[in-house]
Amino acid sequence: MNDQNPVIETQNLTKTYRMGAADVLALRGVDMRIGAGDFVALMGSSGSGKSTMMHLLGCLDTPTAGRYLLEGRDVGSLSAQERARVRNQRIGFIFQTFNLLPRLTALDNVALPLLYRAAGGQGDNGTSRLDHGAGSRATGKQSPRERALAALTRVGLADRAGHRPTQLSGGQRQRVAIARALVGDPALILADEPTGNLDSSTGGDIMRLLAELHAEGRTLLLVTHDRAVAEQAEYTLHMRDGRLLP
Amino acid sequence: MTFVNVLRTALSGIAANKLRTGLTMLGIIIGVASVIATLALGNGARAAVENSFRFLGSDQIQVSGQFTVEDGEPKPAGKLLSYEDGLTLPDAAPLIDRVEMTVRGSGKVRHGQTTLDMPFTGVDAGALTSMIADGKVQPVGWPAGDLLTSEAFLARGRFFTHSEVAAGAQVCVLGYKTADDLFLGDDPIGQTVWINRKPCEVIGVIAELETVDEQERTRSKPNETFYLPVSTAVQNLFENDPWVEITARVTDEARMDEAKTQIAAHLRLRHGIEQGNDGKWLDDFRLTTKKDILGVQQDAARTFSVLLAALAVVSLVVGGFGIMNVMLVSVTERTREIGVRMAVGARQQDVVLQFLLEAALLSLAGGLVGILVGILAIPLAASLNAGLALLDPASIPVALLVALATGIIFGLYPALRAARLDPIEALRYE
Ligand SMILES: Nc1ncnc2c1ncn2[C@@H]1O[C@H](COP(=O)(O)OP(=O)(O)O)[C@@H](O)[C@H]1O
Numbered sequence: 001m002n003d004q005n006p007v008i009e010t011q012n013l014t015k016t017y018r019m020g021a022a023d024v025l026a027l028r029g030v031d032m033r034i035g036a037g038d039f040v041a042l043m044g045s046s047g048s049g050k051s052t053m054m055h056l057l058g059c060l061d062t063p064t065a066g067r068y069l070l071e072g073r074d075v076g077s078l079s080a081q082e083r084a085r086v087r088n089q090r091i092g093f094i095f096q097t098f099n100l101l102p103r104l105t106a107l108d109n110v111a112l113p114l115l116y117r118a119a120g121g122q123g124d125n126g127t128s129r130l131d132h133g134a135g136s137r138a139t140g141k142q143s144p145r146e147r148a149l150a151a152l153t154r155v156g157l158a159d160r161a162g163h164r165p166t167q168l169s170g171g172q173r174q175r176v177a178i179a180r181a182l183v184g185d186p187a188l189i190l191a192d193e194p195t196g197n198l199d200s201s202t203g204g205d206i207m208r209l210l211a212e213l214h215a216e217g218r219t220l221l222l223v224t225h226d227r228a229v230a231e232q233a234e235y236t237l238h239m240r241d242g243r244l245l246p
Numbered sequence: 247m248t249f250v251n252v253l254r255t256a257l258s259g260i261a262a263n264k265l266r267t268g269l270t271m272l273g274i275i276i277g278v279a280s281v282i283a284t285l286a287l288g289n290g291a292r293a294a295v296e297n298s299f300r301f302l303g304s305d306q307i308q309v310s311g312q313f314t315v316e317d318g319e320p321k322p323a324g325k326l327l328s329y330e331d332g333l334t335l336p337d338a339a340p341l342i343d344r345v346e347m348t349v350r351g352s353g354k355v356r357h358g359q360t361t362l363d364m365p366f367t368g369v370d371a372g373a374l375t376s377m378i379a380d381g382k383v384q385p386v387g388w389p390a391g392d393l394l395t396s397e398a399f400l401a402r403g404r405f406f407t408h409s410e411v412a413a414g415a416q417v418c419v420l421g422y423k424t425a426d427d428l429f430l431g432d433d434p435i436g437q438t439v440w441i442n443r444k445p446c447e448v449i450g451v452i453a454e455l456e457t458v459d460e461q462e463r464t465r466s467k468p469n470e471t472f473y474l475p476v477s478t479a480v481q482n483l484f485e486n487d488p489w490v491e492i493t494a495r496v497t498d499e500a501r502m503d504e505a506k507t508q509i510a511a512h513l514r515l516r517h518g519i520e521q522g523n524d525g526k527w528l529d530d531f532r533l534t535t536k537k538d539i540l541g542v543q544q545d546a547a548r549t550f551s552v553l554l555a556a557l558a559v560v561s562l563v564v565g566g567f568g569i570m571n572v573m574l575v576s577v578t579e580r581t582r583e584i585g586v587r588m589a590v591g592a593r594q595q596d597v598v599l600q601f602l603l604e605a606a607l608l609s610l611a612g613g614l615v616g617i618l619v620g621i622l623a624i625p626l627a628a629s630l631n632a633g634l635a636l637l638d639p640a641s642i643p644v645a646l647l648v649a650l651a652t653g654i655i656f657g658l659y660p661a662l663r664a665a666r667l668d669p670i671e672a673l674r675y676e
């Protein structure tokens with residue numbers, strides 16, 4: 001683990017859901033450090049708070065208490081707009097249910113993050129110059145479609161670019177989703193049970209793909225129930241009752 | 247997102263709900279069609295006035311006599327407008343710098359053995375210009391749309407000068423057929439004709455004229471006439487004071503009402519007009535401006551216009567709420583989509599823009615159809631308003647703007663609702 005410049009560093013991260021009168025303590029103070037280039041599996045029984053943790057790390061949700069530093073930057077102090085930008089440029093999120101837009105082709109789904117990038121006039125140079133400068137510059141000149149096609153090619157689906165999600169198998173859909181997570185050249189890829197909806201052989205393909213991405217130097221955090229899947233990661237973190245086990 | 251991408255996204259959103267979209271667009275369609283029809287009514291009235299009062303410039307006041315009908319015959323209500331009335335007007339009314347007077351009658355014109363009896367007109371030096379402005383007659387075969395000039399109205403010679411009119415010179419200008427009939431092809435310029443036994447030098451011949459309206463060509467005889475300076479006509483051709491038509495030109499278009507007051511004061515003095523029991527002047531004349539005529543025409547169109555405008559407002563509000571409803575349903579149905587877009591980096595303003603644009607496109611589409619319906623409905627509106635309705639070209643952008651504004655105003659709430667969604671809540675939505 002690269003302890004000098006962690007991609008993720010959380011301190012006492014806490015999340016409480018209010019359910020009517022009762023509070024559900026989903027996270028009870030999590031301290032987590034993940035270094036650049038790490039490939040980490042996150043395990044734990046259902047309800048232990050893994051998804052909640054992933055959502056906070058993905059800037060999709062905000063913690064009730066505690067700090068979250070992404071690439072050394074305190075994400076808790078960011079505005080909604082800045083968090084959108086972080087999601088757009090620094091994080092690739094892979095969901096268990098794929099979450100592709102049904103009316104868009106595979107190519108358009110993959111290109112989606114890039115489209116939200118063009119508008120603000122904030123190209124990939126902003127934050128990515130810090131440590132992913134080389135990768136960004138290499139892809140910076142291409143159009144969103146070209147970059148999306150390159151990402152689709154990377155996951156082996158270039159020939160399905162014009163297909164809609166309903167015309168693709170589960171494994172292919174998850175590949176499209178991975179391409180979408182990759183296309184913006186993020187600092188961190190988060191995958192919440194990416195093989196949970198797939199049969200084991202298809203799931204194996206997806207895991208091989210993720211392992212390849214790690215081999216290319218990307219930082220991955222992966223939630224899984226499957227010990228065999230977790231074994232492909234460099235190391236495994238365990239959660240129970242909203243806490244990270246030592 | 248670039249605009250093209252926003253547009254693509256919005257369009258695909260609309261395409262997903264064609265039927266519901268079409269139905270709720272009905273309000274916008276009716277609203278926009280009503281806008282078009284309302285403006286066509288106003289425009290029709292305006293065009294009608296333009297057409298029938300073309301001779302009256304916007305800086306002119308028409309002075310005419312008041313008539314009452316007795317035993318089916320029109321009788322002047324008091325004194326007729328006299329040549330003197332007009333002649334003294336510019337001095338008495340400071341805002342009037344010039345009057346043009348016209349007097350009509352019929353008289354005998356003789357040359358050699360030939361004597362002809364025909365209508366004549368006593369006119370001012372600017373009569374040809376007035377004739378062009380009036381637009382009722384044109385030189386035979388004049389190409390439609392070509393600009394007319396005073397020169398085009400003259401076959402030979404020239405028209406009266408201001409000094410000839412002022413001096414009451416013994417000169418005349420002949421109609422084309424009159425010249426032909428009297429001189430049988432000889433050049434009449436410089437020759438003398440006898441009008442009611444007074445000698446008059448022919449200084450010009452009017453070009454052969456026809457009425458612009460083709461249906462009137464068989465009835466009217468614009469070439470069998472002659473023209474005299476109005477002063478000469480008044481002196482030589484009438485036994486009693488003739489009735490003249492006066493058009494007064496106002497120096498300052500912004501002070502038309504003041505000018506009217508000055509004219510009225512002058513004529514009341516000359517005609518000895520008194521106030522009635524109710525304090526109102528018992529005038530025997532009438533003062534008319536283009537604005538007055540327009541006002542009367544527009545008043546007639548107003549009741550109907552108000553109804554149409556109300557229909558427009560109601561339908562636009564109904565249509566607006568329809569759009570709001572479609573958009574709210576759309577936002578709800580696409581909650582997950584919004585969540586996904588936010589998860590990959592859509593900011594709140596991106597989401598607002600997407601749904602606002604969708605609403606705007608919906609209303610614009612309704613607006614376009616509404617404009618078509620409105621144009622098709624103009625004949626119907628005309629039949630309910632004495633035939634006066636004419637498409638106002640400016641109403642098309644106005645209608646589009648109205649439609650656009652409706653879409654944006656009513657689309658704002660759903661768009662903001664979409665943008666305020668929490669990304670993770672939206673992703674969880676089933
Ligand atoms: N939106 C929510 N509202 C209320 N409670 C929630 C919500 N999301 C998760 N929880 C609760 O938080 C705890 C952790 O859930 P989660 O993070 O989804 O666990 P995991 O992904 O490990 O199965 C569970 O007790 C769950 O019921």
Ligand SMILES: [Mg+2]
Pocket residue numbers: 050051052
């Ligand atoms: Mg979970």
